[in-house]
């Protein structure tokens with residue numbers, strides 16, 4: 001990997017770029033994943049590369065949903081594996097559930113590499129290598145699912161996902177949690193809870209919230225979910241972008 005000095009003002013962003021590139025070289029991230037990362041970087045830049053307050057509220061609601069679920073599930077693709085494999089394992093551990101590999105650009109080799117990586121990072125169970133059923137309404141390899149995993153879940157986390165799969169999972173009656181830096185994406189607009197934050201920050205925050213909220217009673221968790229407003233969260237994210245750009249512009253012209 002390129003040696004990036006910690007003093008570089010965009011250190012975190014450059015390290016993320018290196019990790020996705022490394023994922024492609026190792027064969028678990030798709031080459032299209034580089035483009036997705038570029039798109040994410042752009043939105044992160046517009047948001048000021050920080051966790052905005054509405055993303056914290058979404059993360060709290062997501063944790064409450066996962067804790068209330070009978071069968072929560074966590075989906076992992078090539079970008080997620082490159083950026084937060086260890087952190088996803090920690091989240092799965094906190095919830096005591098397996099992870100499931102699900103790919104848009106599916107090859108059996110990539111699925112195996114990602115499942116192996118997750119196991120190497122300590123995952124007790126990584127599903128996805130032996131799909132036995134399909135999510136209805138998706139005429140594509142990303143429809144492949146596993147009984148006992150995403151297919152039977154009532155709440156599913158789908159980080160960096162496309163809109164079709166989000167809609168198909170919702171149509172099955174599931175509650176869907178998205179992590180997507182683009183507040184205007186179809187996924188973010190359709191999901192039950194959309195965390196508009198970089199996955200690098202979002203997953204550790206989510207695990208922290210799961211641990212904290214696990215002390216609460218169901219009625220308190222239900223209230224967090226009831227009071228959550230996804231449209232407001234997305235509007236806030238767009239406003240944060242506008243405000244951040246305004247501040248930048250003023251700083252540059254002063």
Ligand code: PTJ
Pocket residue numbers: 029030032033034035036037038039040041043077078079083102103104105106160161162179180181182185197198199200
């Ligand atoms: O590994 P595969 O084959 O399943 O493919 C995975 C990718 C990500 C390539 C595939 O799902 C894809 O093409 O995704 P999209 O449609 O480009 O959507 C990715 C979304 O994630 C976009 O809205 C990006 O803004 C967002 N995104 C990208 N990087 C990050 C991100 N959101 C949060 N954190 C990031 N680091």
